[in-house]
Amino acid sequence: MARKILHVDLDAFFCSVEELLNPGLRGKAFVVGGSPEGRGVVASASYAARALGIRSAMPTAQALAKAPGLIVLSSRHDLYQEHSRKVMEFLRQSAPLMEQLSIDEAFLDLSDDPRPGAEIARALQAEIQRRFELPTSWGVASNKLVAKIAAQVGKPRGLIVVPEGQEAAFLRPLPVSMLWGVGPKTEQALAKVGVRTIGDLAALPTETLRRLLGDHGIELASRAKGVDERPVVAEHAARSMSAERTFPKDVGDEEELLRTLLRLSERVGRRLRKAGLAGRTIRIKLRWPDFTTLTRQTRLEQPTNRDRRIYEEAVRLLRGVWRKGRKIRLLGVGIVDLGPPVH
Structure with missing residues (x-):
């Protein structure tokens, strides 16, 4: 059915x-x-x-x-x-x-309702x-x-x-930017090979997409054909999301610590957006070489799931507790008080 x-x-x-x-x-x-x-x-x-x-x-x-x-x-x-x-x-x-x-x-999801979707x-x-x-x-x-x-x-x-079976035809003339997973960078990369519409993307050879965008390109090609098996999920159970890294060797270099914070912030932001969530409280976790662990957090006026905002607040929290040169064993970024994003 x-x-x-x-x-x-x-x-x-x-x-x-x-x-x-x-x-x-x-x-x-x-x-x-x-x-x-x-x-x-x-x-x-x-x-x-x-x-x-x-x-x-x-x-x-x-x-x-x-x-x-x-x-x-x-x-x-x-x-x-x-x-x-x-x-x-x-x-x-x-x-x-x-x-x-x-x-x-x-x-x-009203699949069991006998009425036409348009009527509902x-x-x-x-x-x-x-x-x-x-x-x-x-x-x-x-x-x-x-x-x-x-x-x-x-x-x-x-x-x-959009009637069943007409998904690809409906999507074909639309701008490729409307497809979930196509951000500004991906749109620019696709434009370089002449892809302007979702139909253009669907028509690209698999190997071209793999070479251009890796596995992400293969996923996009499937979406461009109107394929999506994700179920409607009643509730999101997650209350917090976080990412952390234990360094192979203790790190005291500021640039490396900031690069790590950025990667962790991007990972948390990506997971939040994929889940359709945002958080109001950003926190960091540090572990010194002697295994002493501390956390610091800040609460935002509005919830966010944007990498840059998470990163900026994480940097501010780090600089509040870390002095240059002091080595860190573990660094983590998290966000709590999750709920729907604000648009």
């Missing part, structure tokens, strides 16, 4: 909540983000702001330079979390299996609008990968259905 997987995305979620509380913002160019005076970035942009070229993760100062009349609102994460909680609880009650992917995204999604979309006054976009497909991309294609307020 074909699976019936639905992906739901709360459109411009932070901005939609702000519009709900202040209807005067509707239709205006505004963002939720950090202060332009510091290193603040845009967390969410209204669709009117997006039409001016404003995007999430753009520095707030850059966004204001691009659109001088832009309204900037400070993030109210607790408020967004409460609205998310209500919608996600409704979704849990609406499907046998629901997997929350982030604060504003979820997968539903349309009913849920209308009910979320009625109950919570929040717009959503939906993708319906036979697997998670294609359902998520379908929801992206249909934004905002869209509903896209």
